[in-house]
Amino acid sequence: MSLTFKILSGSNPGGRRARLDLPHQVVETPVFMPVGTAGSVKAVAQDVLESLGAQIILGNTYHLYLRPGHEAIRRMRGLHRFISWPRAMLTDSGGFQVFSLSQLRKVTDDGVQFRSHLDGSSHTFTPEHSIDVQIALGADIAMAFDECTEYPADRNRAEESLRLTMAWARRSLEHFKKHRESVVWRDEFEGRTQSLFGIVQGGMYGDLRRQCAERLVEMDFDGYAIGGLSVGEPRELTLEMIAEVLPLLPKDKPRYVMGVGYPDEIDLYARMGVDMMDCVLPTRAARHALLFTSEGRLNIKNKQFAEDQSPPDPACQCPVCRRYSRAYLRHLMQAGEPLAATLNSTHNLAYYLGIMQRVRASFEPPAQRDQS
Amino acid sequence: MSLTFKILSGSNPGGRRARLDLPHQVVETPVFMPVGTAGSVKAVAQDVLESLGAQIILGNTYHLYLRPGHEAIRRMRGLHRFISWPRAMLTDSGGFQVFSLSQLRKVTDDGVQFRSHLDGSSHTFTPEHSIDVQIALGADIAMAFDECTEYPADRNRAEESLRLTMAWARRSLEHFKKHRESVVWRDEFEGRTQSLFGIVQGGMYGDLRRQCAERLVEMDFDGYAIGGLSVGEPRELTLEMIAEVLPLLPKDKPRYVMGVGYPDEIDLYARMGVDMMDCVLPTRAARHALLFTSEGRLNIKNKQFAEDQSPPDPACQCPVCRRYSRAYLRHLMQAGEPLAATLNSTHNLAYYLGIMQRVRASFEPPAQRDQS
Numbered sequence: 001m002s003l004t005f006k007i008l009s010g011s012n013p014g015g016r017r018a019r020l021d022l023p024h025q026v027v028e029t030p031v032f033m034p035v036g037t038a039g040s041v042k043a044v045a046q047d048v049l050e051s052l053g054a055q056i057i058l059g060n061t062y063h064l065y066l067r068p069g070h071e072a073i074r075r076m077r078g079l080h081r082f083i084s085w086p087r088a089m090l091t092d093s094g095g096f097q098v099f100s101l102s103q104l105r106k107v108t109d110d111g112v113q114f115r116s117h118l119d120g121s122s123h124t125f126t127p128e129h130s131i132d133v134q135i136a137l138g139a140d141i142a143m144a145f146d147e148c149t150e151y152p153a154d155r156n157r158a159e160e161s162l163r164l165t166m167a168w169a170r171r172s173l174e175h176f177k178k179h180r181e182s183v184v185w186r187d188e189f190e191g192r193t194q195s196l197f198g199i200v201q202g203g204m205y206g207d208l209r210r211q212c213a214e215r216l217v218e219m220d221f222d223g224y225a226i227g228g229l230s231v232g233e234p235r236e237l238t239l240e241m242i243a244e245v246l247p248l249l250p251k252d253k254p255r256y257v258m259g260v261g262y263p264d265e266i267d268l269y270a271r272m273g274v275d276m277m278d279c280v281l282p283t284r285a286a287r288h289a290l291l292f293t294s295e296g297r298l299n300i301k302n303k304q305f306a307e308d309q310s311p312p313d314p315a316c317q318c319p320v321c322r323r324y325s326r327a328y329l330r331h332l333m334q335a336g337e338p339l340a341a342t343l344n345s346t347h348n349l350a351y352y353l354g355i356m357q358r359v360r361a362s363f364e365p366p367a368q369r370d371q372s
Numbered sequence: 373m374s375l376t377f378k379i380l381s382g383s384n385p386g387g388r389r390a391r392l393d394l395p396h397q398v399v400e401t402p403v404f405m406p407v408g409t410a411g412s413v414k415a416v417a418q419d420v421l422e423s424l425g426a427q428i429i430l431g432n433t434y435h436l437y438l439r440p441g442h443e444a445i446r447r448m449r450g451l452h453r454f455i456s457w458p459r460a461m462l463t464d465s466g467g468f469q470v471f472s473l474s475q476l477r478k479v480t481d482d483g484v485q486f487r488s489h490l491d492g493s494s495h496t497f498t499p500e501h502s503i504d505v506q507i508a509l510g511a512d513i514a515m516a517f518d519e520c521t522e523y524p525a526d527r528n529r530a531e532e533s534l535r536l537t538m539a540w541a542r543r544s545l546e547h548f549k550k551h552r553e554s555v556v557w558r559d560e561f562e563g564r565t566q567s568l569f570g571i572v573q574g575g576m577y578g579d580l581r582r583q584c585a586e587r588l589v590e591m592d593f594d595g596y597a598i599g600g601l602s603v604g605e606p607r608e609l610t611l612e613m614i615a616e617v618l619p620l621l622p623k624d625k626p627r628y629v630m631g632v633g634y635p636d637e638i639d640l641y642a643r644m645g646v647d648m649m650d651c652v653l654p655t656r657a658a659r660h661a662l663l664f665t666s667e668g669r670l671n672i673k674n675k676q677f678a679e680d681q682s683p684p685d686p687a688c689q690c691p692v693c694r695r696y697s698r699a700y701l702r703h704l705m706q707a708g709e710p711l712a713a714t715l716n717s718t719h720n721l722a723y724y725l726g727i728m729q730r731v732r733a734s735f736e737p738p739a740q741r742d743q744s
């Protein structure tokens with residue numbers, strides 16, 4: 001068994017509350033997943049993530065493959081142990097980073113040759129290799145190796161990209177089925193294994209998106225992601241593509257929109273029936289002084305906060321808002337103190353996780369809500 | 373009332389355990405004080421410092437005067453509130469930083485003209501101004517404005533520097549006595565005020581050190597510091613200067629050696645009768661991958677730790693050693709993750725605070741130790 005997904009309650013037209021049972025954690029969905037690119041959610045310690053209620057975090061296959069290396073992580077009994085994170089994890093396939101970070105890419109039907117952004121060394125990722133790396137890392141959920149279609153892309157380019165993604169999805173799944181039993185922690189979890197999700201691509205072409213979704217569903221993955229969004233397109237297009245794809249995905253499996261988004265987006269998509277989302281935005285924005293609050297976005301470096309002793313977000317109960325003032329957070333940014341990134345990121349993650357908590361609560365049947 | 377200092381037990385020749393009662397915190401001494409230069413112990417959040425048992429931390433008058441400004445901090449009701457640190461604080465006088473960081477210094481009998489290292493703006497610190505700034509900051513303990521004698525300094529230079537330091541000490545004390553009632557939190561603490569410590573200088577000349585100590589003791593400060601050490605001199609000289617001065621300081625007042633040192637040094641000086649010490653070393657070394665452990669110093673970037681799954685210090689019970697491995701800390705440094713500074717600093721501070729805890733325990737009378 002890899003995962004079970006039990007829908008607890010829902011709303012119209014498609015939002016639902018569910019329980020995603022993964023080997024390392026039972027995850028309440030809809031869920032926002034903080035991103036721990038290189039094995040750390042930047043500037044936030046694992047115990048802080050736990051106290052904020054993070055149930056599942058991401059790791060990045062491309063980064064961890066290059067450093068410290070997947071074989072080293074396998075020898076240390078997997079990514080969970082390596083980073084001391086006992087709850088659930090998901091690794092992306094490395095596809096997106098190969099395309100966005102590496103140099104001198106050469107794409108063939110077989111896979112992608114690229115040079116490391118760290119030292120220029122030469123590497124090849126094929127679907128099989130991506131899966132091997134992800135099994136070595138041992139996250140609860142692995143992703144099929146895909147080609148992320150850039151934006152804008154003309155129809156020919158989008159079709160060609162989609163052809164690769166679908167061929168690679170099949171190879172990813174076949175290889176995964178053959179080797180899933182070899183994950184290093186299997187015996188600790190009564191023989192359970194990782195799960196594999198397929199990724200719907202197709203650029204901004206609704207018919208390509210639908211075609212991709214239908215093919216992937218035929219292949220029968222454990223869950224389905226919508227990728228290639230938030231790559232520079234207007235938000236209406238993001239929404240349109242999600243709306244095109246969601247109805248085609250099986251209702252009884254988790255649906256994951258990759259790399260989104262702003263607070264109002266994750267709220268909206270969850271209410272449309274998206275179960276999982278991840279984004280670097282809360283932590284990246286935090287490092288650049290941008291706080292998300294119930295009063296809107298604050299650039300905490302702004303001079304108006306120099307002596308503002310109110311909490312960053314007066315409606316927030318996170319450890320940062322309970323203890324520190326806007327004036328102090330501004331000062332930390334101005335002074336270049338490393339604590340600025342930690343406190344800003346902690347608040348932003350709390351804010352994102354809080355949105356999902358409220359969405360989940362809103363999906364509960366009224367009777368249940370009265371009891372709680 | 374400013375402070376009370378009650379000796380609880382002692383050892384021979386001069387180490388002692390005492391209770392230093394300050395407005396914001398009763399501090400058990402000997403104590404190590406983490407340094408929060410610009411209002412933050414670099415990369416370590418206040419709740420983590422509390423959980424490590426930090427009783428008192430330092431703030432830096434020069435840095436906080438330049439940014440965000442002492443008047444802003446006064447308006448926000450003092451440094452404790454501004455940084456959300458309810459326990460004790462000490463501010464140094466700014467003397468050391470004016471000499472080590474600022475540009476184009478001009479020293480006269482009146483004080484020091486200098487240019488900010490941040491923006492080149494021109495400022496003057498006199499003893500009176502340093503005290504005004506420190507009263508605005510409102511730390512539990514303020515320090516007399518001194519000139520830190522550089523190393524090496526010839527006898528003429530050391531004598532001239534000492535003359536200034538002693539004249540400035542007297543002016544600091546007089547100004548402090550006139551204005552101590554104006555500290556912003558006085559009414560919250562039953563009329564208690566800050567305390568002022570004098571600083572013994574004199575370069576590496578034992579007779580100048582003794583002369584300075586005797587004059588300062590005549591002035592009757594609330595406590596006494598030994599400054600101008602750890603400025604590049606060999607460790608034997610540091611020890612010699614401390615040994616020269618300690619016997620001349622009143623037994624019933626706290627004695628503080630500024631800016632030291634390595635773990636074995638703070639242990640040694642505490643056993644010689646030093647009650648308070650501060651140093652950036654545990655946090656600065658941490659940011660450069662140097663960990664202090666019961667097994668000696670580790671450069672955690674070292675390749676030998678790449679797959680070392682043991683805790684940073686197997687004998688340490690700090691939150692970092694209980695959760696993370698050497699391999700993970702090495703990876704965080706290699707990957708340039710901000711969490712590296714946080715975890716390394718947390719461990720090093722725990723190690724320093726643990727040394728002082730053991731020294732204090734060793735000073736307890738045997739009967740009391742049996743009960744505990």
